[in-house]
Amino acid sequence: MVKSNxxxxxxxxxxxxxxxxxVIVGMIIFTIYQYNTAKAWSNRIYPGVKIENQDLSGKTKGEAKSIIEKKYKVGIIKxxxxIKTDARNYTLDFSKINPKYDIDGAINQAFNYGKDRNLLKKYQLIKLSSTxxxxxxxxxxxxxxxxxxDSIEKEVNKAPVDATLNISQGNIKVVPEKKGETLQKDKLKKELSSKINGEIDHDIDIKAPMQAVNAKITGDKISSINYKIGEFSTEYGSISSPERENxxxxxxxxxxxxxxxxxxxxxxxxxVGERTAERGYEAAPIIVGDKVDSGLGGxxxxxxxxxxxxxIRANIKSVERTHHSLPSHYVKLGMDATVDYGNLDYKFKNTLKYPIYIEGDASGGVVLFNVYSNNSLAGTVTExxxxxxxxxEPNIKYQDDATLPEGKTEVEKxxxxxxxxxVTKTTTQDGKLISRETITDDYYEPVEGIIKRGIKKPETTPVIPPAVPAATPPTPSAQPSTTPSAPKN
Incomplete structure (x- = not known):
């Protein structure tokens, strides 16, 4: 029998x-299953979630915190x-930096991961977990x-040592330079910062980044110095106190x-630097204005x-030079150069085409400076x-002083x-005149003086005549006179 359409x-x-x-029933059942699954994990950390290398899948907040604190809170201070250098290793215990992990913050992140997603996404995170x-x-x-x-830097940093000269009995020898090195602090701090949050299972080992520092003056640059081109000395031993000598x-x-x-x-x-007691300078006479006073560095x-x-005798010009306000006893007039830290300086510029070396010595009560350069300058003589x-002449004022005896004087100022x-500088080259010029025109101003002169008269002592002795009565004769005395009228 055929069914109808x-x-x-x-x-x-x-x-x-x-x-x-x-399908609907199946979807409802699956949704209910998803819901129940998500609900079952609502108070637990989703599968595959880790803090550092510690797997916390299925742990509650409390369980997770206990695990992390036990592993990291105690472990970190150990x-x-x-920091390793070529010379030695430097160690800093973490206990000294008071380390603390933000454990609560990390636990909250781990626990809340995926909890804000829709039901299907939550289910996928639970069933199809990824790390x-x-x-x-x-x-x-x-x-x-x-x-x-900073403490490492102080120990490992080495300043370069410039090349110099060793001069002995007229022989000049170049002492080679030495390279220095410096700690690259910023680079070290950056690397340390990137590693200090690492695992606690092992210490942090860092190779200290060092950078070579070249010397400014190298041996090849000063090898041309082989001749003395200028010298001058002054005597101080007989005119100086121990403090001034120092x-x-x-x-x-x-x-x-x-x-x-x-x-x-x-x-x-x-x-020379600032003249201070901390640097070893002592108080000694110095010229201050128009008088001599005492000061550090005298x-x-x-x-x-x-x-x-x-x-000057090496034919090198001054950039800055000032004469004293009073004449100096150790050099001729116009040939002095005063200095005062922070106020007056003596400067000169090496205008030669060769480097120069200054040798200074103050032994035996004599200050001596020698200036060396290249022997091609040997024919140049500067006088x-x-x-x-x-x-x-100074103006001298006299002041009468009644406390001084008449005729006596005393310098008040x-x-x-x-x-x-x-001062004229004459320069010759191989005996031929090159130049003659006035290099200074100085005026040492007169200093007015004050002299006190005594007007006190000497005190006079009265003359007392010598005392006249009393008359002594005559001694009676042993035999009485037989002539009677004449009568008085």
């Missing part, structure tokens, strides 16, 4: 309805930071770390061995003046002459004669 259509519709219903790693953020006190690096020796040592390349400028104050103007004369073209003086 209407019947077949009804069956098809029913089948579709049943299939659709089954770590060490090792998800969260890092522990380490918080620590970076002050001990910086101090640790200052002269200190300042001279600071200058000895100084090398100037062509174009370099020498600054006395920069090379006497070093003799050093600057002696050097000035040696440099100086000082010409006083005006003498200015020392006076000084003034001078106007020109």
């Amino acid at each position: 209407d019947s077949m259509k009804k069956n098809n519709i029913l089948s579709k309805v049943l299939i659709g219903a089954a 770590k060490k930071l090792n 998800k790693k969260f890092d522990l953020k380490l918080v620590y006190d970076d002050k001990p770390v910086n101090e640790f690096i 200052n002269i020796v200190l300042a001279t040592k600071s200058i000895n061995g100084k090398i100037l390349m062509p174009g370099d400028i020498f600054s006395f104050n920069d090379i 006497g070093i103007c003799q050093v600057s003046s002696t050097l000035y004369n040696a440099v 100086l002459s000082s010409n006083v073209y005006q003498t200015v 020392p006076f000084s004669t003034g001078y106007k003086v020109k």
